[in-house]
Amino acid sequence: MLLLAIESSTGQVGCAVGGHEGVLASAHTSRGRRHAECLAPQIEFVCRQAQVELTDLGAVAVDVGPGLFTGLRVGIATAKALAQALAIPVIAIPSLDLLAFPARFSHRLIAAVIDARRGEIFYAFYRHVPGGVQRVSEPTLGSPDDLGSELLAAREEVLLVGDGALRYQGALPESSRIEVVEQGLANPSARTLALLAHARALREEWVQPWDVNPMYLRKPDAAIGWATRDGAAG
Amino acid sequence: MPVITARTTGPDETRALGAALADLVRPGDVVVLAGDLGAGKTTFTQGLGAALGVAERITSPTFTIAQEHRGRVRLHHLDVYRLENLREATDVGLDEMLDDEAVVVIEWGDRILPVLPTDLLEMRFRFVDGGDDDRAVDVRPVGFHWIARSAALERALARWCEAA
Numbered sequence: 391m392l393l394l395a396i397e398s399s400t401g402q403v404g405c406a407v408g409g410h411e412g413v414l415a416s417a418h419t420s421r422g423r424r425h426a427e428c429l430a431p432q433i434e435f436v437c438r439q440a441q442v443e444l445t446d447l448g449a450v451a452v453d454v455g456p457g458l459f460t461g462l463r464v465g466i467a468t469a470k471a472l473a474q475a476l477a478i479p480v481i482a483i484p485s486l487d488l489l490a491f492p493a494r495f496s497h498r499l500i501a502a503v504i505d506a507r508r509g510e511i512f513y514a515f516y517r518h519v520p521g522g523v524q525r526v527s528e529p530t531l532g533s534p535d536d537l538g539s540e541l542l543a544a545r546e547e548v549l550l551v552g553d554g555a556l557r558y559q560g561a562l563p564e565s566s567r568i569e570v571v572e573q574g575l576a577n578p579s580a581r582t583l584a585l586l587a588h589a590r591a592l593r594e595e596w597v598q599p600w601d602v603n604p605m606y607l608r609k610p611d612a613a614i615g616w617a618t619r620d621g622a623a624g
Numbered sequence: 625m626p627v628i629t630a631r632t633t634g635p636d637e638t639r640a641l642g643a644a645l646a647d648l649v650r651p652g653d654v655v656v657l658a659g660d661l662g663a664g665k666t667t668f669t670q671g672l673g674a675a676l677g678v679a680e681r682i683t684s685p686t687f688t689i690a691q692e693h694r695g696r697v698r699l700h701h702l703d704v705y706r707l708e709n710l711r712e713a714t715d716v717g718l719d720e721m722l723d724d725e726a727v728v729v730i731e732w733g734d735r736i737l738p739v740l741p742t743d744l745l746e747m748r749f750r751f752v753d754g755g756d757d758d759r760a761v762d763v764r765p766v767g768f769h770w771i772a773r774s775a776a777l778e779r780a781l782a783r784w785c786e787a788a
């Protein structure tokens with residue numbers, strides 16, 4: 391089965407076309423955070439390069455976060471619209487799973503860390519399993535200090551990947567057991583998404599487009615005081 | 625920090641006031657615009673944006689909540705009047721805009737202070753007795769980074785402040 395993978399949870403936006411032969415074509419842009427402007431031309435480009443028509447697709451895969459709200463909105467809306475128009479299902483995969491997967495050859499504990507902006511990060515821990523990684527903690531929204539405490543408490547070697555780990559490297563505990571991957575694994579990749587989604591498609595682990603929602607990890611909410619607005623006539 | 629009160633007698637003057645602030649704002653700055661509907665918040669932003677090099681016409685983002693403009697620095701222009709909860713501000717990507725090396729101008733921003741940085745410039749637009757086109761603007765620097773710029777702020781706004 392052919393599928394289109396759409397990934398937009400960080401400062402990068404990308405897409406890929408893949409199938410049983412693996413990834414056929416992909417494109418990623420990480421400059422300028424222009425997710426909305428970049429995504430449609432990217433989809434057209436990868437389909438043309440892979441010689442795949444949209445009508446050949448059997449599913450759409452999408453990164454559902456956690457991540458940046460502006461990016462996720464573009465990617466998820468595009469994935470849902472395409473799936474609905476083509477009457478095909480969606481495969482939804484969390485961003486942190488995509489980030490951890492390329493580190494699967496390490497037998498260290500893996501921490502996938504995405505920059506949530508303004509001093510916060512999304513993170514989760516993973517362990518190597520045959521053929522991939524398995525998440526061993528709940529995705530969390532916290533500070534680099536929160537992550538630092540967990541790293542120290544882990545009392546084992548940890549490999550960190552992601553733009554959040556890179557940005558806050560200096561705020562993490564200094565320890566020979568803790569290593570941040572400097573190159574190549576800063577953002578989730580649409581290529582990884584295409585690979586992981588294909589395996590799920592074979593098991594028919596998909597959902598209908600209208601059931602796809604971004605995975606938001608958020609702070610407690612409060613109502614905005616609008617005495618003026620609601621008191622005003624009109 | 626005492627409030628600086630500026631007075632304008634028409635929309636073009638309020639735009640010029642916005643333009644005067646363009647030399648002062650830096651990427652990462654937050655300007656909160658308070659005041660009733662029609663007080664001049666969007667008009668002010670038009671002047672600020674144009675002086676920051678934004679080419680297109682700036683309109684009220686009431687329905688879209690947030691609008692990004694590109695000038696010599698980028699400008700995120702928000703109007704949170706339609707929001708009911710603080711979480712909705714997060715959901716439009718507020719944290720990303722605040723951590724984006726852009727100038728962030730928020731109409732009705734005084735209502736979402738709990739989710740804003742502690743450093744910001746507050747401008748409160750008021751209707752005043754006199755002509756329909758007269759407005760007063762109370763300008764208040766909040767937090768270290770803005771208070772440090774108070775003197776420059778006073779100089780930039782001197783044209784619109786009455787002599788004591």
Ligand SMILES: Nc1ncnc2c1ncn2[C@@H]1O[C@H](COP(=O)(O)OP(=O)(O)O)[C@@H](O)[C@H]1O
Nearest residue numbers: 633634635638661662663664665666667757759
């Ligand atoms: N001195 C003034 N400053 C700003 N706007 C003025 C002034 N005098 C009249 N106006 C008019 O008042 C209205 C202000 O509207 P707007 O800037 O959209 O307000 P807000 O964004 O605060 O709701 C405009 O129609 C503008 O032409």
Ligand SMILES: [Mg+2]
Nearest residue numbers: 665666684731
């Ligand atoms: Mg307005």
